[in-house]
Amino acid sequence: MTVTENVPLISMQLMGKDYSVPSGLTIMAAIEYAGYKLVRGAGCRGGFCGACPTLYRRDDSHRIFTALACQTLVEDGMCLVQMPFVPLMTKPYELQTIVPRPNTLLQHFPEIAGCVACNTCTRACPQGLQVMDYIQAALRGDTKRAAMLSFDCISCGICSSRCPADIKHYAVGLLARRIYGKFVIPAAPDLSERVAELEAGDYQDVLNELVGMSAAELRVRYEQRSFEAVADGGETHSATKRYNSPVDPVDFQDEIEIEIER
Amino acid sequence: MQIAYYPGCTIKASASQHEGAALAVLRALGVELREMEEWNCCGVVHSLTSDNLIRHMAPVRVFARLREQGANEVATLCDMCFNTLARANIHARQQPEQIVAMSVTSGGELSYDGGASVQHMLQILRDRVGFAKIRARVRRPLRGLRVYPYYGCKLLRPSEVGIDDPETPAVLRDLMQALGATVVEGSLQTQCCGAYHVVDHDEIVAERVAATTAQASVGGAEAIVLSCPLCHYNFDTLQPASDTALPVFYYTQLMGIAFGLEPGQLGLEEQQIALLPLLQQHNLIHAKGDLG
Numbered sequence: 001m002t003v004t005e006n007v008p009l010i011s012m013q014l015m016g017k018d019y020s021v022p023s024g025l026t027i028m029a030a031i032e033y034a035g036y037k038l039v040r041g042a043g044c045r046g047g048f049c050g051a052c053p054t055l056y057r058r059d060d061s062h063r064i065f066t067a068l069a070c071q072t073l074v075e076d077g078m079c080l081v082q083m084p085f086v087p088l089m090t091k092p093y094e095l096q097t098i099v100p101r102p103n104t105l106l107q108h109f110p111e112i113a114g115c116v117a118c119n120t121c122t123r124a125c126p127q128g129l130q131v132m133d134y135i136q137a138a139l140r141g142d143t144k145r146a147a148m149l150s151f152d153c154i155s156c157g158i159c160s161s162r163c164p165a166d167i168k169h170y171a172v173g174l175l176a177r178r179i180y181g182k183f184v185i186p187a188a189p190d191l192s193e194r195v196a197e198l199e200a201g202d203y204q205d206v207l208n209e210l211v212g213m214s215a216a217e218l219r220v221r222y223e224q225r226s227f228e229a230v231a232d233g234g235e236t237h238s239a240t241k242r243y244n245s246p247v248d249p250v251d252f253q254d255e256i257e258i259e260i261e262r
Numbered sequence: 263m264q265i266a267y268y269p270g271c272t273i274k275a276s277a278s279q280h281e282g283a284a285l286a287v288l289r290a291l292g293v294e295l296r297e298m299e300e301w302n303c304c305g306v307v308h309s310l311t312s313d314n315l316i317r318h319m320a321p322v323r324v325f326a327r328l329r330e331q332g333a334n335e336v337a338t339l340c341d342m343c344f345n346t347l348a349r350a351n352i353h354a355r356q357q358p359e360q361i362v363a364m365s366v367t368s369g370g371e372l373s374y375d376g377g378a379s380v381q382h383m384l385q386i387l388r389d390r391v392g393f394a395k396i397r398a399r400v401r402r403p404l405r406g407l408r409v410y411p412y413y414g415c416k417l418l419r420p421s422e423v424g425i426d427d428p429e430t431p432a433v434l435r436d437l438m439q440a441l442g443a444t445v446v447e448g449s450l451q452t453q454c455c456g457a458y459h460v461v462d463h464d465e466i467v468a469e470r471v472a473a474t475t476a477q478a479s480v481g482g483a484e485a486i487v488l489s490c491p492l493c494h495y496n497f498d499t500l501q502p503a504s505d506t507a508l509p510v511f512y513y514t515q516l517m518g519i520a521f522g523l524e525p526g527q528l529g530l531e532e533q534q535i536a537l538l539p540l541l542q543q544h545n546l547i548h549a550k551g552d553l554g
Contacts, residue, residue: 063369102275117302117320123369136302140274164316 010076027054027069027080041084047071050156053126056080066124066158086157090171100183102141109172112139114165121159121169127152131159131169138172144184146176263390266333267295268324268380270343271303277340277491279529283514284339284383286527291391291399298324299331304343308350312357315364319372321350322364326374337381339514341416341490347380348423382417382425384433384489384513393440401522403442407544409516410446410478410508411435412488412497415454428452437513438487441520446481450474455496468500475501475508484540486510498534509537519546 007022014034021030028042043051052069059077069082093108106112112135121131134149150173159169197203213221273281288295305320324347328336338344354361355376365373387396411434418424418431426433431452435445453474456467475497478486486497486508494510501507510533518528525547530537541547 102278106275113303115303115320116305116316117323118316119319119323119368119371123371130300132302133300136300139303140269140271142274 010074012074012077013079015081016079021074023074023076025074027056027067027072027074027078028052030074031069031082038082041069041082045070047126048154050154051084053083053086053156053158053161054080055083055161064162066126066162068126068156071126083158083161086161088157088160088168088171090168093175095178095182098179100143100179104179105138105141105143105146105172105176108175109138109168111165111167112172115139115167116165118164120162120164121167124158124162126156126158127154129153134173134176135167135169138176143176143179146173147180147184150174150176263292264294264296265381265386266328266331266336267297268301268304268328268336268338268343268347269297270338270340272342272491273340277494277512279532280339280491280494280512280514283512283518283528286523287514287517287521288383288386290521290523291387291395293386293391295337298328298333298336301327304340304346305350306342306346308346312353313360315360315367318350318353318360319364319368321347322354322361322374323372325351325354325376325378325380326372328378329374334378335381336378337383337386339383339489341382341414342492344380344382344425345416345423349420351376351378351380352422382489384417384437385425387437388433393436396437396517397440400441400520402520402546404438404516404520404544404546405442406444407442407516407540407546408444408446408482408484409438409487409511410448410474410481410483410485411438411451412455412474412478412486412493413452414488414490414493415452415457416490418452434487434489434513438516441516443516443520446478446483448474448477448481450477455493457492457496460496460500464500467496471497471500472502478508479506483508485537487513487516489513501535507535509533509535509540511537 007024009020010023011018011020012030013019014031014036019030019034021033025033028038028045031038041052043049047068047070050068054067054069054072056065056067057063057079058065058075059079091108098104115132115135117132117136119132121135122129122133125131129152130149134146137143137145137149150170153170153173155170155174157170160167163169210218210221269281285295302323303320304324305317308321309317311317324336328334336347338347354374358376361374361376365371387393413426413431413434417433418426418428421428429452435447438445450473453470455474456463456470459466475486488494488497488510489512494512497508497510515528515530515537519525519541530541530547538547
């Protein structure tokens with residue numbers, strides 16, 4: 001990054017010490033500008049890995065605010081601390097042996113019964129998820145709703161660091177999504193067909209050919225690649241296009257939800 | 263008639279038979295229960311510490327969301343939810359400054375003006391539908407079935423939220439008589455079942471359940487009928503296994519039987535103490551194949 005002289009400097013406190021940093025930096029960039037080397041509490045720098053939770057205050061509010069350091073711009077008067085890790089210890093479970101019942105999530109995470117619906121978790125979530133609502137869904141055994149509402153969780157753990165009931169929200173959401181994925185949505189027939197093809201060795205020759213290629217030959221092959229066309233013609237498949245929406249995917253339930261036909 | 267419906271966690275997680283039966287019975291009476299969206303736990307036990315505001319946030323939030331969703335009234339099946347919500351609502355009306363304090367500590371996202379109310383489903387049945395209409399809907403009267411209505415605490419106490427006379431309640435008696443059943447009454451109908459002592463002192467609960475069922479049996483009752491899922495759990499699981507154990511019905515299940523509804527909707531097999539033998543004995547359902 002180039003910092004030119006005409007970028008105004010702002011004052012902030014990093015972990016209790018005063019610094020002047022250029023405005024317009026992310027918190028993470030400001031920490032590095034100030035001379036710190038981040039060996040923990042930094043990861044993808046793209047808002048996906050959840051490794052860089054930050055706690056901060058503004059000089060005009062008594063509140064504690066939370067954010068991801070890589071996604072939030074510094075502000076004048078900010079006082080912040082990096083929170084590289086929120087301890088997560090849960091009772092181990094074996095998904096293969098779980099029998100899904102309405103109280104399965106409660107049995108694995110009995111502390112969710114302590115939720116007082118204060119909604120602090122929701123207000124702390126940098127993803128803007130309805131965290132308290134997915135805990136409440138888990139509490140009443142609505143695994144599907146818990147899975148849907150927690151779909152975009154990046155496990156940064158800020159919710160859990162702020163919860164007065166010490167709930168491990170992101171672990172609850174993860175188990176809800178696992179149970180929903182394993183027991184509720186129907187298995188994709190394409191997947192089992194593809195696994196059978198793989199096990200029959202249908203792709204072994206192609207893979208062997210690729211393994212034997214030089215980097216230059218691979219590059220040529222890569223540049224010549226073609227995508228499968230979708231059935232109705234026109235656009236090619238994209239794994240990410242549909243989900244990389246700034247809008248909460250819960251609003252797009254019809255896209256991500258598979259109803260079981262009965 | 264349409265009414266917003268607050269199920270509560272217990273109904274969803276461990277008393278689904280009560281809900282299934284209630285939805286079917288109310289539909290038969292022309293009442294549509296519309297489940298609230300994104301409701302949270304009621305808070306379970308009403309906090310008597312009136313200034314511990316975080317303990318009052320859960321029930322207040324239920325009312326706040328009810329208002330956001332455009333309703334002023336919500337019905338619930340669970341006695342505990344009813345009691346907690348009703349008491350929190352009184353609190354909210356009497357001390358609006360506490361709601362303001364909650365709103366401030368929650369970043370301004372919780373506001374409630376005290377303008378909503380909660381009704382127990384038995385109030386809806388008694389005061390809106392009416393026992394005459396219920397009697398008229400009966401297709402298979404519970405003739406000869408002798409039931410002991412058990413009220414417990416949460417429907418009746420404290421009296422500012424109770425739905426009936428705290429000493430001599432009548433709502434379950436009148437409902438059962440409308441269905442054609444014979445009612446056996448006794449002094450222990452309004453005694454607490456022991457409630458959450460089932461967790462740490464289940465001998466207290468077992469003793470109370472034994473005394474109440476003994477009184478019911480001496481009076482000739484063949485079954486207990488009640489409303490509260492916690493009372494149901496205690497009566498269903500803490501009677502010693504024997505031929506003389508009294509089956510425990512939710513009032514909605516008996517309404518469904520009397521209305522001649524499909525027994526498969528009524529969750530009749532989800533109890534510890536079997537309900538079917540008694541119903542078969544009175545010819546209220548047929549032996550096999552009648553469970554849908």
